[in-house]
Amino acid sequence: MDAQTAVDWLELHSENFFDPQSPQRFQLNSIAEHYPLSFHGVGLSLGSSDPLNTRHLQALKDLIEEYNPSLVSEHLSWSSNKGRYFNDLLPIPYTVESLAHFSDRVDQVQNYLGRQILIENPTAYLSFDSSTIHESEFLGKVHERTGCGLLLDLNNIYVNSINLGLDASEYLTNIPVEAVQEIHLAGFTRKQLDTGEILIDTHGSRVSEPVWQLFKEYRQICRAPALIEWDTDIPELDVLLEEAQRAENEQSEVLSRRVVA
Secondary structure (H helix, E strand, O other), rough: OOOOOOOOOOOEEEEHOOOOOOHHHHHHHHOOOOEEEEEEEEOOOOOOOOOOHHHHHHHHHHHHEEEEEEEEEEOEEEEEEEEEEOOOOOOOOHHHHHHHHHHHHHHHHHHOOOOOOOOOOOOOOOOOOOOOOOHHHHHHHHHHHHHOOOEEEEEHHHHHHHHHHOOOOOOOOOOOOOEEEEEOOOEEEEEEEEOOOEEEOOOOOOOOOOHHHHHHHHHOOOOOOOEEOOOOOOHHHHHHHHHHHHHHHHHHHEEEHHOOO
């Protein structure tokens, strides 16, 4: 990608750029000269019972202070236990107790960084019998308690609707639209198990038609910036630009309908 590539902004995984002497940081210096940035984290483990990792937080704060990204985000998940980190974003039970714990962690992070963060809805391949709060309601309550924003991943919602039998339209209706500051679009992979087929949130293919449909529906009420995520099996740049252009086209179609109406 060069300075002439026609995209409005780029999102980066924060942890890939923590080392100020790394080649990745050198590349980031060049990228930041030409594009607005969003930093998307995967390692804070906000849902864990472990204490927050202050070294991680300080590295993130240093990165933010140097590059001043427009958005900073993390996940509604956990990934560490007793200091051991897992290479995944794992689900939490949605209970009154976990709501208080997760909200407190978000408050700690926002106070440490001195700015708002966004929380992204997760994918899950199981649900907890102990959950007493719907996920969309849980996210809304975290927003109410902490003032955080929300990053709405439409692919995650669709994947969960198939794997867990959730109602995607109901989920979107329950999300406080005023809190949504970013939208993610991505692809999934189908996997056949003995118990049936499941969808895996791999970010390694084009956005599926059902997810595009959710995007068109939600675009009627939400104008938050949308991002194409593609993390595995990276294709040629032209393919990524085609996906980004389709997102622009879908948005333009929704806006033109408003004008006609």
